[in-house]
Amino acid sequence: xxxxxxxxxxxxxxxxAKDIExxxxxxxxxxxxxxxxxxxxxVTAAGAYVDNAKELVSKAGxxxxxxxxxxxxxxTAVKEAHDALNSANAANENNTAETSALAKAEDAQVAxxxxxxxxxxxxxxxxxxxxxxxxxxxxxxxxxxxxxxxTDEIVSADNATALNAAQYAATAQGAANTAATTAAAAQxxxxxxxxxxxxxxxxAK
Numbered sequence: 228x229x230x231x232x233x234x235x236x237x238x239x240x241x242x243x244a245k246d247i248e249x250x251x252x253x254x255x256x257x258x259x260x261x262x263x264x265x266x267x268x269x270v271t272a273a274g275a276y277v278d279n280a281k282e283l284v285s286k287a288g289x290x291x292x293x294x295x296x297x298x299x300x301x302x303t304a305v306k307e308a309h310d311a312l313n314s315a316n317a318a319n320e321n322n323t324a325e326t327s328a329l330a331k332a333e334d335a336q337v338a339x340x341x342x343x344x345x346x347x348x349x350x351x352x353x354x355x356x357x358x359x360x361x362x363x364x365x366x367x368x369x370x371x372x373x374x375x376x377x378t379d380e381i382v383s384a385d386n387a388t389a390l391n392a393a394q395y396a397a398t399a400q401g402a403a404n405t406a407a408t409t410a411a412a413a414q415x416x417x418x419x420x421x422x423x424x425x426x427x428x429x430x431a432k
Contacts, residue, residue: 237272241367263378266371273364280353280360287346287353294339294346301336308332 308329315322 237269237276237363237367241269241273241363241370262374266367266374269367270364270371273360273367277357277360277364280357284350284353284357287350291343291346291350294342298336298339298343301332301339304332305329305336 308325308331312322312325312329315325
């Protein structure tokens with residue numbers, strides 16, 4: 228039950244992470260942090276699912292061992308009950324008790340054999356659950372990696388754009404500084420020429 232609940236929770240988180248991944252791929256930068264968090268949540272949940280499935284496999288394995296032990300004891304009891312009945316018959320004694328004991332031993336053996344079958348079936352289901360859990364963890368990890376790559380690509384592209392803009396701004400500033408220096412020099416030359424012209428006009432008067 229715990230493994231099934233964790234599986235459902237994990238699948239829901241994976242679905243949510245996939246939806247957010249699409250937003251990232253569409254270039255929605257506001258989803259970057261959310262996407263990475265969702266991917267990591269899915270991986271964490273999938274890991275818990277694997278742990279639950281491993282515990283299920285362990286318990287199922289113990290049940291198989293217990294069932295096999297009980298079955299072996301039941302088989303021994305049937306054998307001993309047969310021996311007791313044979314002994315009673317050989318001695319020409321009343322065998323009612325021995326016959327009843329044999330019947331009970333055989334019923335116990337049937338029950339034990341059924342328990343073994345059920346335990347083996349549960350173990351097979353647990354193994355399948357663990358395989359599914361491992362596959363889910365692999366899918367969640369791949370999704371988280373893809374989301375991380377997508378967000379890194381967007382961040383890298385934005386950084387490159389910002390760097391280019393900064394370089395362009397620096398170049399433009401350099402050009403503006405040069406232009407300002409040239410203008411200052413031209414203004415100085417104009418001022419000198421104005422002074423010389425005024426002097427000549429004064430002399431001419």
